Amino acid sequence: MCLAIPGKITSISGEDELMRIGKIDYGGIQKEASLACVPEAKVGDYVIVHAGFAISRVDEEEAGKVFEYLRQMEELSEPGSAAPP
Amino acid sequence: MKYLDEYRDAEAARKFARGIARVTTRPWTIMEVCGGQTHAIVKFGIDELLPREITLIHGPGCPVCVTPVELIDKALELAARPEVIFCSFGDMLRVPGSTTDLLAVKAAGGDVRIVYSPLDAVKTAEQNPHREVVFFAVGFETTAPATAMAVHQAARKGLRNFSMLVAHVLVPPAIEALLGAPDCRVQGFLAAGHVCTVMGYEEYLPIAAKYSVPIVVTGFEPLDILQGVLFCLRQLEGGRAEVQNQYTRSVRKEGNLPARQLIRQVFRVVPRKWRGLGQIPQSGLRLSDAYRELDAELKFGVAELRVEESAECLSGLVLQGKLKPTECPAFGARCTPEHPLGATMVSSEGACAAYYRYRREPAQPAAIQGNDR
Numbered sequence: 001m002c003l004a005i006p007g008k009i010t011s012i013s014g015e016d017e018l019m020r021i022g023k024i025d026y027g028g029i030q031k032e033a034s035l036a037c038v039p040e041a042k043v044g045d046y047v048i049v050h051a052g053f054a055i056s057r058v059d060e061e062e063a064g065k066v067f068e069y070l071r072q073m074e075e076l077s078e079p080g081s082a083a084p085p
Numbered sequence: 086m087k088y089l090d091e092y093r094d095a096e097a098a099r100k101f102a103r104g105i106a107r108v109t110t111r112p113w114t115i116m117e118v119c120g121g122q123t124h125a126i127v128k129f130g131i132d133e134l135l136p137r138e139i140t141l142i143h144g145p146g147c148p149v150c151v152t153p154v155e156l157i158d159k160a161l162e163l164a165a166r167p168e169v170i171f172c173s174f175g176d177m178l179r180v181p182g183s184t185t186d187l188l189a190v191k192a193a194g195g196d197v198r199i200v201y202s203p204l205d206a207v208k209t210a211e212q213n214p215h216r217e218v219v220f221f222a223v224g225f226e227t228t229a230p231a232t233a234m235a236v237h238q239a240a241r242k243g244l245r246n247f248s249m250l251v252a253h254v255l256v257p258p259a260i261e262a263l264l265g266a267p268d269c270r271v272q273g274f275l276a277a278g279h280v281c282t283v284m285g286y287e288e289y290l291p292i293a294a295k296y297s298v299p300i301v302v303t304g305f306e307p308l309d310i311l312q313g314v315l316f317c318l319r320q321l322e323g324g325r326a327e328v329q330n331q332y333t334r335s336v337r338k339e340g341n342l343p344a345r346q347l348i349r350q351v352f353r354v355v356p357r358k359w360r361g362l363g364q365i366p367q368s369g370l371r372l373s374d375a376y377r378e379l380d381a382e383l384k385f386g387v388a389e390l391r392v393e394e395s396a397e398c399l400s401g402l403v404l405q406g407k408l409k410p411t412e413c414p415a416f417g418a419r420c421t422p423e424h425p426l427g428a429t430m431v432s433s434e435g436a437c438a439a440y441y442r443y444r445r446e447p448a449q450p451a452a453i454q455g456n457d458r
Contacts, residue, residue, distance in 0.1 A: 002279040003434075006087065006089065008087070027087075036347075046087065048282065050279060051203065052203075052204050055227065055279065055341055055344060066092065066312055070100055074104075
Protein backbone atom coordinates (compact mmCIF):
# COMPACT_ATOMS: atom_id res chain seq x y z
CA MET A 1 0.00 0.00 0.00
CA CYS A 2 2.86 2.35 0.75
CA LEU A 3 4.36 1.66 -2.65
CA ALA A 4 5.77 4.91 -4.01
CA ILE A 5 8.01 5.28 -7.01
CA PRO A 6 10.41 7.94 -8.24
CA GLY A 7 9.65 9.77 -11.48
CA LYS A 8 10.89 12.86 -13.29
CA ILE A 9 8.75 15.98 -13.58
CA THR A 10 8.42 16.91 -17.27
CA SER A 11 5.90 19.74 -16.94
CA ILE A 12 3.88 21.59 -14.30
CA SER A 13 0.41 23.16 -14.47
CA GLY A 14 -2.24 24.35 -12.03
CA GLU A 15 -3.66 27.64 -10.85
CA ASP A 16 -2.31 27.74 -7.29
CA GLU A 17 0.06 25.84 -5.01
CA LEU A 18 -2.49 23.39 -3.65
CA MET A 19 -3.75 22.52 -7.14
CA ARG A 20 -0.32 22.15 -8.75
CA ILE A 21 -0.19 19.13 -11.06
CA GLY A 22 2.94 17.66 -12.59
CA LYS A 23 3.35 15.39 -15.56
CA ILE A 24 5.67 12.66 -14.29
CA ASP A 25 7.78 10.34 -16.42
CA TYR A 26 8.45 6.87 -14.99
CA GLY A 27 10.99 5.41 -17.39
CA GLY A 28 8.83 6.18 -20.44
CA ILE A 29 5.36 5.95 -18.87
CA GLN A 30 3.78 9.36 -18.23
CA LYS A 31 1.20 10.02 -15.55
CA GLU A 32 -0.08 13.07 -13.69
CA ALA A 33 0.47 13.62 -9.99
CA SER A 34 -0.42 16.31 -7.48
CA LEU A 35 2.57 18.44 -6.51
CA ALA A 36 0.67 20.22 -3.71
CA CYS A 37 3.07 19.02 -1.00
CA VAL A 38 6.36 19.51 -2.84
CA PRO A 39 6.28 23.27 -3.49
CA GLU A 40 10.06 23.29 -4.04
CA ALA A 41 9.93 20.77 -6.93
CA LYS A 42 10.75 22.06 -10.44
CA VAL A 43 10.67 20.61 -13.94
CA GLY A 44 13.57 18.13 -14.21
CA ASP A 45 13.43 17.15 -10.51
CA TYR A 46 12.61 13.62 -9.41
CA VAL A 47 9.72 13.19 -6.99
CA ILE A 48 8.50 10.12 -5.10
CA VAL A 49 4.86 9.54 -5.97
CA HIS A 50 2.29 7.53 -4.02
CA ALA A 51 -1.37 7.21 -5.12
CA GLY A 52 -1.12 10.11 -7.55
CA PHE A 53 0.44 12.36 -4.94
CA ALA A 54 4.10 13.43 -4.69
CA ILE A 55 5.30 12.96 -1.12
CA SER A 56 8.91 14.11 -1.52
CA ARG A 57 11.53 15.47 -3.88
CA VAL A 58 14.46 13.09 -4.26
CA ASP A 59 17.63 14.58 -2.80
CA GLU A 60 20.25 13.85 -5.48
CA GLU A 61 23.22 14.29 -3.19
CA GLU A 62 21.79 11.93 -0.55
CA ALA A 63 20.88 9.40 -3.23
CA GLY A 64 24.54 8.61 -3.82
CA LYS A 65 25.39 8.06 -0.17
CA VAL A 66 24.51 4.37 -0.12
CA PHE A 67 27.29 3.78 -2.65
CA GLU A 68 29.70 6.10 -0.88
CA TYR A 69 29.09 4.16 2.36
CA LEU A 70 29.64 0.86 0.59
CA ARG A 71 32.93 2.07 -0.89
CA GLN A 72 34.20 3.23 2.53
CA MET A 73 33.07 -0.01 4.15
CA GLU A 74 34.96 -2.06 1.56
CA GLU A 75 38.11 0.04 1.97
CA LEU A 76 38.04 -0.32 5.72
CA SER A 77 37.59 -4.08 5.51
CA GLU A 78 40.74 -4.56 3.41
CA PRO A 79 43.27 -6.71 5.31
CA GLY A 80 45.50 -4.61 7.50
CA SER A 81 43.08 -1.67 7.84
CA ALA A 82 41.23 -0.59 10.98
CA ALA A 83 37.83 -2.10 11.81
CA PRO A 84 34.89 -0.29 10.17
CA PRO A 85 33.28 2.44 12.27
CA MET B 86 14.68 3.52 -14.03
CA LYS B 87 16.75 6.11 -12.21
CA TYR B 88 16.66 5.80 -8.40
CA LEU B 89 15.41 2.21 -8.66
CA ASP B 90 17.74 0.07 -10.77
CA GLU B 91 20.99 1.17 -9.13
CA TYR B 92 19.66 0.04 -5.75
CA ARG B 93 19.17 -3.51 -7.07
CA ASP B 94 22.80 -4.13 -8.03
CA ALA B 95 23.75 -7.73 -7.22
CA GLU B 96 27.46 -7.10 -6.59
CA ALA B 97 26.72 -4.23 -4.21
CA ALA B 98 24.16 -6.42 -2.42
CA ARG B 99 26.79 -9.10 -1.89
CA LYS B 100 29.20 -6.50 -0.50
CA PHE B 101 26.57 -5.38 2.00
CA ALA B 102 25.92 -9.00 2.91
CA ARG B 103 29.64 -9.52 3.60
CA GLY B 104 29.68 -6.35 5.72
CA ILE B 105 26.71 -7.66 7.68
CA ALA B 106 28.43 -11.01 8.24
CA ARG B 107 31.56 -9.23 9.53
CA VAL B 108 29.72 -7.30 12.26
CA THR B 109 27.42 -10.12 13.41
CA THR B 110 28.63 -11.99 16.51
CA ARG B 111 25.38 -13.46 17.88
CA PRO B 112 21.69 -14.01 17.08
CA TRP B 113 19.45 -10.98 16.54
CA THR B 114 15.80 -10.58 15.61
CA ILE B 115 14.84 -7.57 13.51
CA MET B 116 11.34 -6.64 12.34
CA GLU B 117 10.70 -4.79 9.11
CA VAL B 118 7.52 -2.85 9.70
CA CYS B 119 6.29 -2.25 6.18
CA GLY B 120 4.66 -4.81 3.89
CA GLY B 121 6.47 -3.27 0.92
CA GLN B 122 9.76 -4.17 2.59
CA THR B 123 8.48 -7.68 3.36
CA HIS B 124 7.74 -8.23 -0.32
CA ALA B 125 11.15 -6.97 -1.40
CA ILE B 126 12.86 -9.21 1.18
CA VAL B 127 11.02 -12.34 0.06
CA LYS B 128 11.08 -11.47 -3.66
CA PHE B 129 14.81 -10.75 -3.84
CA GLY B 130 15.76 -13.38 -1.25
CA ILE B 131 17.42 -10.76 0.95
CA ASP B 132 16.87 -12.86 4.09
CA GLU B 133 18.87 -15.64 2.45
CA LEU B 134 21.87 -13.34 1.95
CA LEU B 135 22.05 -12.77 5.71
CA PRO B 136 24.01 -14.82 8.24
CA ARG B 137 22.04 -17.53 10.01
CA GLU B 138 22.13 -15.56 13.26
CA ILE B 139 19.86 -12.86 11.81
CA THR B 140 16.12 -13.45 11.82
CA LEU B 141 13.91 -11.00 9.94
CA ILE B 142 10.31 -11.04 11.09
CA HIS B 143 7.53 -9.37 9.23
CA GLY B 144 5.51 -6.62 10.85
CA PRO B 145 1.94 -5.36 10.62
CA GLY B 146 2.71 -2.77 7.93
CA CYS B 147 -0.03 -3.63 5.51
CA PRO B 148 -3.04 -1.34 5.91
CA VAL B 149 -5.21 -3.66 3.84
CA CYS B 150 -4.43 -6.51 6.22
CA VAL B 151 -5.15 -4.62 9.43
CA THR B 152 -8.43 -2.99 8.36
CA PRO B 153 -10.93 -4.51 10.81
CA VAL B 154 -13.67 -6.79 9.55
CA GLU B 155 -16.32 -4.37 10.88
CA LEU B 156 -15.10 -1.67 8.46
CA ILE B 157 -14.95 -4.12 5.56
CA ASP B 158 -18.55 -5.06 6.32
CA LYS B 159 -19.53 -1.38 6.33
CA ALA B 160 -17.82 -1.02 2.95
CA LEU B 161 -19.77 -4.02 1.64
CA GLU B 162 -23.04 -2.54 2.89
CA LEU B 163 -22.34 0.82 1.23
CA ALA B 164 -21.09 -0.71 -2.02
CA ALA B 165 -24.29 -2.72 -2.41
CA ARG B 166 -26.53 0.37 -2.34
CA PRO B 167 -27.96 1.21 -5.78
CA GLU B 168 -27.29 4.95 -5.49
CA VAL B 169 -23.62 4.47 -4.54
CA ILE B 170 -20.50 4.39 -6.70
CA PHE B 171 -17.98 2.77 -4.35
CA CYS B 172 -14.35 3.70 -5.11
CA SER B 173 -11.52 1.66 -3.63
CA PHE B 174 -7.89 0.77 -4.12
CA GLY B 175 -7.70 -2.53 -6.00
CA ASP B 176 -6.09 -4.33 -3.05
CA MET B 177 -9.28 -4.17 -0.99
CA LEU B 178 -11.58 -5.97 -3.43
CA ARG B 179 -10.78 -9.54 -2.39
CA VAL B 180 -10.36 -8.90 1.33
CA PRO B 181 -12.92 -11.08 3.08
CA GLY B 182 -15.51 -9.41 5.28
CA SER B 183 -17.54 -11.57 7.63
CA THR B 184 -19.58 -13.08 4.77
CA THR B 185 -18.37 -11.84 1.39
CA ASP B 186 -15.99 -9.40 -0.35
CA LEU B 187 -16.22 -6.31 -2.57
CA LEU B 188 -15.53 -8.32 -5.71
CA ALA B 189 -18.62 -10.44 -5.03
CA VAL B 190 -20.68 -7.30 -4.40
CA LYS B 191 -19.47 -5.98 -7.76
CA ALA B 192 -20.33 -9.26 -9.48
CA ALA B 193 -23.83 -9.02 -8.01
CA GLY B 194 -24.32 -5.60 -9.64
CA GLY B 195 -22.77 -3.20 -7.14
CA ASP B 196 -21.01 -0.24 -8.77
CA VAL B 197 -17.54 -0.85 -7.33
CA ARG B 198 -14.69 0.96 -9.09
CA ILE B 199 -10.95 0.65 -8.61
CA VAL B 200 -9.13 3.95 -8.33
CA TYR B 201 -5.40 4.64 -8.38
CA SER B 202 -5.67 7.83 -6.32
CA PRO B 203 -8.21 9.35 -3.90
CA LEU B 204 -8.18 12.35 -6.24
CA ASP B 205 -9.67 10.11 -8.96
CA ALA B 206 -12.63 9.45 -6.67
CA VAL B 207 -13.24 13.20 -6.43
CA LYS B 208 -13.26 13.37 -10.25
CA THR B 209 -15.78 10.51 -10.34
CA ALA B 210 -18.04 12.52 -8.00
CA GLU B 211 -17.79 15.55 -10.28
CA GLN B 212 -18.67 13.45 -13.32
CA ASN B 213 -21.64 11.76 -11.63
CA PRO B 214 -23.55 14.50 -9.83
CA HIS B 215 -26.67 12.35 -9.43
CA ARG B 216 -24.91 9.45 -7.76
CA GLU B 217 -23.31 9.16 -4.33
CA VAL B 218 -19.59 8.53 -4.55
CA VAL B 219 -17.97 6.89 -1.52
CA PHE B 220 -14.20 6.46 -1.30
CA PHE B 221 -12.78 3.72 0.93
CA ALA B 222 -9.85 5.56 2.54
CA VAL B 223 -7.42 2.85 3.55
CA GLY B 224 -3.77 3.47 4.26
CA PHE B 225 -0.98 4.53 6.58
CA GLU B 226 0.52 8.00 6.96
CA THR B 227 1.92 7.64 3.41
CA THR B 228 -1.58 7.73 1.93
CA ALA B 229 -3.13 10.21 4.38
CA PRO B 230 -1.96 13.37 2.55
CA ALA B 231 -3.55 12.20 -0.73
CA THR B 232 -6.77 11.37 1.13
CA ALA B 233 -6.67 14.71 2.93
CA MET B 234 -6.20 16.47 -0.40
CA ALA B 235 -9.27 14.67 -1.77
CA VAL B 236 -11.29 15.94 1.21
CA HIS B 237 -9.90 19.42 0.72
CA GLN B 238 -10.74 19.44 -3.01
CA ALA B 239 -14.23 18.02 -2.51
CA ALA B 240 -14.99 20.67 0.12
CA ARG B 241 -13.54 23.43 -2.05
CA LYS B 242 -15.61 22.33 -5.05
CA GLY B 243 -18.73 22.05 -2.87
CA LEU B 244 -19.35 18.43 -3.89
CA ARG B 245 -22.32 17.19 -1.86
CA ASN B 246 -22.29 13.71 -3.41
CA PHE B 247 -18.81 12.76 -2.16
CA SER B 248 -17.97 11.08 1.12
CA MET B 249 -15.45 8.61 2.50
CA LEU B 250 -15.24 5.61 4.75
CA VAL B 251 -12.03 6.29 6.65
CA ALA B 252 -9.86 3.36 7.74
CA HIS B 253 -6.57 5.22 8.08
CA VAL B 254 -4.09 3.91 10.64
CA LEU B 255 -0.87 5.20 12.18
CA VAL B 256 2.35 3.22 12.51
CA PRO B 257 4.10 4.38 15.73
CA PRO B 258 1.26 3.33 18.08
CA ALA B 259 1.34 -0.15 16.52
CA ILE B 260 5.11 -0.40 17.06
CA GLU B 261 4.55 0.55 20.69
CA ALA B 262 1.79 -2.03 21.03
CA LEU B 263 4.13 -4.74 19.69
CA LEU B 264 6.99 -3.67 21.95
CA GLY B 265 4.73 -3.50 24.97
CA ALA B 266 3.60 -7.13 24.58
CA PRO B 267 5.26 -9.37 27.19
CA ASP B 268 6.43 -11.96 24.63
CA CYS B 269 7.89 -9.46 22.17
CA ARG B 270 10.99 -10.90 20.45
CA VAL B 271 11.86 -7.87 18.35
CA GLN B 272 15.27 -6.37 19.15
CA GLY B 273 15.47 -3.83 16.35
CA PHE B 274 13.16 -2.23 13.79
CA LEU B 275 13.41 -1.18 10.19
CA ALA B 276 10.88 1.67 10.11
CA ALA B 277 8.84 2.34 6.98
CA GLY B 278 10.57 4.80 4.66
CA HIS B 279 7.50 6.26 3.01
CA VAL B 280 5.55 6.68 6.24
CA CYS B 281 8.55 8.63 7.55
CA THR B 282 8.83 10.58 4.29
CA VAL B 283 5.50 12.12 5.28
CA MET B 284 5.78 12.20 9.08
CA GLY B 285 9.53 12.43 9.70
CA TYR B 286 11.02 10.35 12.50
CA GLU B 287 10.88 12.50 15.62
CA GLU B 288 8.01 10.44 17.07
CA TYR B 289 10.26 7.35 17.08
CA LEU B 290 12.87 8.93 19.37
CA PRO B 291 10.93 8.32 22.62
CA ILE B 292 10.03 4.77 21.50
CA ALA B 293 13.67 3.85 20.83
CA ALA B 294 14.66 5.27 24.21
CA LYS B 295 11.80 3.74 26.24
CA TYR B 296 12.17 0.21 24.88
CA SER B 297 15.93 0.30 24.16
CA VAL B 298 15.49 -0.70 20.51
CA PRO B 299 17.33 0.67 17.52
CA ILE B 300 14.94 2.01 14.88
CA VAL B 301 16.36 2.51 11.39
CA VAL B 302 14.22 4.38 8.86
CA THR B 303 14.71 2.26 5.74
CA GLY B 304 13.86 2.37 2.03
CA PHE B 305 12.42 -0.39 -0.14
CA GLU B 306 15.05 -1.52 -2.62
CA PRO B 307 17.44 -4.39 -1.86
CA LEU B 308 20.44 -2.14 -1.11
CA ASP B 309 18.29 0.07 1.12
CA ILE B 310 17.10 -2.90 3.13
CA LEU B 311 20.58 -4.40 3.44
CA GLN B 312 22.02 -1.09 4.58
CA GLY B 313 19.12 -0.70 7.03
CA VAL B 314 19.88 -4.15 8.47
CA LEU B 315 23.57 -3.27 8.73
CA PHE B 316 22.85 0.01 10.54
CA CYS B 317 20.54 -1.85 12.91
CA LEU B 318 23.12 -4.57 13.61
CA ARG B 319 25.90 -2.06 14.25
CA GLN B 320 23.70 -0.50 16.92
CA LEU B 321 22.69 -3.85 18.41
CA GLU B 322 26.26 -5.13 18.51
CA GLY B 323 27.44 -1.82 19.95
CA GLY B 324 24.72 -1.73 22.63
CA ARG B 325 23.08 1.38 21.21
CA ALA B 326 19.37 2.11 20.66
CA GLU B 327 19.01 5.15 18.46
CA VAL B 328 16.84 6.36 15.62
CA GLN B 329 18.86 6.37 12.42
CA ASN B 330 17.88 7.33 8.88
CA GLN B 331 19.00 5.10 6.00
CA TYR B 332 16.51 6.50 3.45
CA THR B 333 17.98 10.00 3.34
CA ARG B 334 17.19 10.61 -0.32
CA SER B 335 13.52 10.87 0.65
CA VAL B 336 13.20 11.23 4.44
CA ARG B 337 13.95 14.41 6.40
CA LYS B 338 13.80 14.49 10.18
CA GLU B 339 10.71 16.71 10.22
CA GLY B 340 9.03 14.87 7.32
CA ASN B 341 7.00 16.70 4.71
CA LEU B 342 5.63 19.73 6.52
CA PRO B 343 2.92 20.75 4.00
CA ALA B 344 1.68 17.14 3.99
CA ARG B 345 1.61 16.97 7.78
CA GLN B 346 -0.31 20.22 7.92
CA LEU B 347 -2.86 18.89 5.43
CA ILE B 348 -3.36 15.77 7.57
CA ARG B 349 -3.80 17.87 10.72
CA GLN B 350 -6.39 20.10 9.05
CA VAL B 351 -8.56 17.25 7.81
CA PHE B 352 -8.24 14.45 10.38
CA ARG B 353 -8.24 13.84 14.09
CA VAL B 354 -6.51 10.96 15.87
CA VAL B 355 -8.80 8.31 17.37
CA PRO B 356 -8.47 4.80 18.87
CA ARG B 357 -8.70 2.10 16.21
CA LYS B 358 -9.17 -1.64 16.13
CA TRP B 359 -6.54 -3.44 14.01
CA ARG B 360 -7.40 -6.74 12.41
CA GLY B 361 -5.32 -9.38 14.15
CA LEU B 362 -3.98 -6.99 16.79
CA GLY B 363 -7.07 -5.59 18.51
CA GLN B 364 -7.75 -2.09 19.77
CA ILE B 365 -4.75 0.27 19.81
CA PRO B 366 -5.12 3.70 21.43
CA GLN B 367 -4.55 6.79 19.26
CA SER B 368 -3.75 4.65 16.22
CA GLY B 369 -6.36 5.73 13.66
CA LEU B 370 -7.56 8.79 11.79
CA ARG B 371 -11.08 10.05 11.47
CA LEU B 372 -12.40 13.14 9.67
CA SER B 373 -12.34 16.19 11.92
CA ASP B 374 -15.61 17.87 12.87
CA ALA B 375 -15.18 20.53 10.18
CA TYR B 376 -15.48 17.79 7.55
CA ARG B 377 -18.09 15.53 9.20
CA GLU B 378 -20.45 15.98 6.25
CA LEU B 379 -17.99 13.94 4.20
CA ASP B 380 -17.98 11.06 6.70
CA ALA B 381 -19.78 8.18 4.97
CA GLU B 382 -20.46 6.39 8.26
CA LEU B 383 -22.48 9.39 9.50
CA LYS B 384 -24.00 10.23 6.11
CA PHE B 385 -25.40 6.75 5.51
CA GLY B 386 -25.80 5.72 9.14
CA VAL B 387 -24.12 2.37 8.63
CA ALA B 388 -24.84 0.39 11.74
CA GLU B 389 -22.19 -0.49 14.30
CA LEU B 390 -21.53 -4.12 13.51
CA ARG B 391 -20.05 -6.82 15.68
CA VAL B 392 -18.51 -9.72 13.87
CA GLU B 393 -16.25 -12.66 14.52
CA GLU B 394 -13.11 -13.50 12.59
CA SER B 395 -12.56 -16.86 10.97
CA ALA B 396 -11.10 -19.02 13.75
CA GLU B 397 -8.95 -20.84 11.21
CA CYS B 398 -7.04 -17.73 10.10
CA LEU B 399 -3.90 -17.10 12.14
CA SER B 400 -3.10 -13.75 10.52
CA GLY B 401 -3.07 -12.06 13.92
CA LEU B 402 0.04 -14.05 14.85
CA VAL B 403 1.58 -13.42 11.43
CA LEU B 404 0.99 -9.67 11.77
CA GLN B 405 2.73 -9.66 15.14
CA GLY B 406 5.70 -11.57 13.74
CA LYS B 407 4.97 -14.58 15.98
CA LEU B 408 4.30 -17.02 13.15
CA LYS B 409 5.81 -17.37 9.67
CA PRO B 410 3.09 -17.72 7.02
CA THR B 411 4.31 -21.20 6.05
CA GLU B 412 3.85 -22.36 9.67
CA CYS B 413 0.08 -21.86 9.42
CA PRO B 414 -1.71 -25.18 8.79
CA ALA B 415 -4.11 -23.55 6.33
CA PHE B 416 -1.33 -21.92 4.25
CA GLY B 417 -1.46 -22.89 0.58
CA ALA B 418 -4.11 -25.51 1.26
CA ARG B 419 -7.36 -24.09 2.58
CA CYS B 420 -6.02 -20.54 2.24
CA THR B 421 -4.77 -19.27 -1.12
CA PRO B 422 -4.97 -15.88 -2.88
CA GLU B 423 -7.98 -17.20 -4.85
CA HIS B 424 -9.76 -18.37 -1.68
CA PRO B 425 -8.23 -16.40 1.19
CA LEU B 426 -9.19 -16.94 4.81
CA GLY B 427 -7.63 -13.64 5.83
CA ALA B 428 -6.38 -10.35 4.44
CA THR B 429 -2.68 -11.21 4.72
CA MET B 430 -3.20 -13.71 1.87
CA VAL B 431 -4.93 -11.09 -0.29
CA SER B 432 -3.00 -7.87 -0.21
CA SER B 433 -0.04 -7.43 -2.51
CA GLU B 434 1.85 -6.54 0.66
CA GLY B 435 0.52 -9.22 2.97
CA ALA B 436 3.20 -11.56 4.32
CA CYS B 437 1.16 -14.69 3.45
CA ALA B 438 0.69 -13.51 -0.15
CA ALA B 439 4.43 -12.85 -0.46
CA TYR B 440 5.30 -16.34 0.79
CA TYR B 441 2.63 -17.91 -1.41
CA ARG B 442 4.02 -16.16 -4.45
CA TYR B 443 7.74 -16.68 -3.86
CA ARG B 444 8.22 -19.43 -1.29
CA ARG B 445 5.94 -22.38 -1.95
CA GLU B 446 8.77 -24.27 -3.60
CA PRO B 447 12.33 -24.28 -2.25
CA ALA B 448 13.32 -20.63 -2.46
CA GLN B 449 13.78 -19.22 -5.97
CA PRO B 450 14.42 -15.56 -5.28
CA ALA B 451 13.91 -13.07 -8.09
CA ALA B 452 17.15 -11.95 -9.64
CA ILE B 453 18.60 -8.80 -8.25
CA GLN B 454 19.84 -6.57 -11.10
CA GLY B 455 22.62 -8.34 -12.95
CA ASN B 456 20.99 -11.76 -12.60
CA ASP B 457 24.15 -13.40 -11.35
CA ARG B 458 23.67 -13.87 -7.67
